[in-house]
Amino acid sequence: MSHTAHIPSHRKPRRNASKTALRAGVAGGVLSTIAVAGAAGPAQAEPVTQTIEMPTITSGLSTAVAASAQATQQVAQDLQTQAQEDAAAATAAKAAKKAKAEAVRKAEAKKKAEAAAKAKAEAAERASRSTVRTTLSATSGSSTGTAASTSSSSSSSSFSSNATGSAAAVIAFAQAQVGDAYVPGGTGPNSWDCSGLVQAAFRSVNIDLPRVSQSQSTAGTQVSLSNLQPGDILYWGGAGSAYHVGIYVGNGQFVGAQNSSTGVVQRPLSYDPPSGAVRVL
Template sequence: MSHTAHIPSHRKPRRNAPKTALRAGVAGGVLSTIAVAGAAGPAQAEPVTQTIEMPTITAGLSTAVAASAQATQQVAQDLQTQAQEDAAAATAAKTAKKAKAEAVRKAEAKKKAEAAAKAKAEAAAQRASRSAVRTTLSATSGSTAVASTASSSSSSSATGSAASVIAFVKAQVGDAYVSGGTGPNSWDCSGLVQAAFRSVGVDLPRVSQAQSTAGTQVSLSNLQPGDILYWGGAGSAYHVGVYVGGGEFVGAQNSSTGVVQRPLSYDPPSGAVRVL
């Protein structure tokens, strides 16, 4: 054994050769790359740039765009105007319909008022006519003549068809009065007279105006049982009845009394006709 074997060495250990060589290679490669890059620097290609051209708005295109905008605005205005016109037309139609309905209502009301006034005037005329007849008969003592004649002419003196007519009308006393009634349980004045004479085969007109001229005119002072009495003028009478003798008559008077038998003084007639 060497006498120096236990003396420690102060020298650093030697690096491994492979690591040193690797480092030298790397450094050499880097330097080579830098050298090559430096040598080739002036020959490098310039970067490529691409220019995108934007379309240019020409004067013609600007005019077309403006015209299109104007046309769109005009269409909007036209639509608004049309909507306003449609709304105005609808309002006018509604107003016209309402005015027409109001005119129809007023016309109907006027028609009803005229009909009511006419009916009232006719009723007043009938009352006036009856009053005039009564006044005339009273002034001329006609009612006295009628009463004296009636007292001398009783129903018991009636014979034949006249007796049958009298029996018919007396049988209906107490029945109701109905305008247009022709029996068997309700009558108006001319309907009762027509039915009574039809029972003996005599066909009379339906209404009082025609019945007042159906036979021979006779004086109220010369009445006979079975004569037709009328109130109003001959040909324009508004009421009829049948003289039954004894100074009395039977008639369908009105809705309040119905068919009644009354003395001539109760409602003096205007005239009489004889059919039988």
């Protein structure tokens, strides 16, 4: 037996191998870090700057966004254009309505003025004829002549002209209208004014006369009242300024649209002596 066998050992018991290896690894890492730091020297460490990269919008998404913005802008422009068109249409409609109302007002005013002018002219015509008849009656001064005139007037409705050809046709047309109404501006078929009746009678034989009495009084050859033939146009007033016309039907009688009181009548020349005559046929 050894002389040290009975002496207790002072060595620490062995540690577990795995723990020993772990500690050795940690210690080695620490020593390595210290060694690296020592080798780097006393230089100060620079601050670390971290850069964050923003996500990039792909080209497809950018195009879609741009298209959407363009479409929105187009819609806004279309709405604005439509609003402007609607406003313009409303303004035009209002102006047209106002213009139409003004045109109607002017037309009515013109119509009233024309009617008043015709009425005034008719009154002047009647007054002029009345003056002429009064003057002629005063110059004749014969009651016998008046009686003869009345007798001739009463028999006028039974008179039939002995005219022939175109003159006969003109006279027949005029006599067929006896009894029709007198209307200023009337041209038939059931109402007439003086020149309207004369114009229509000659148109029945394809002769176109002017519309008004002033022009009809110079439409043919001037003839003497002592040399009248059936179909001659009689006029009252001056040639070119006549205010009344009629048709001589022969036998000292005429047919004419006299006035609103008598209408179309056949009367002797003495009933309303004319101022002159023209021959067209």
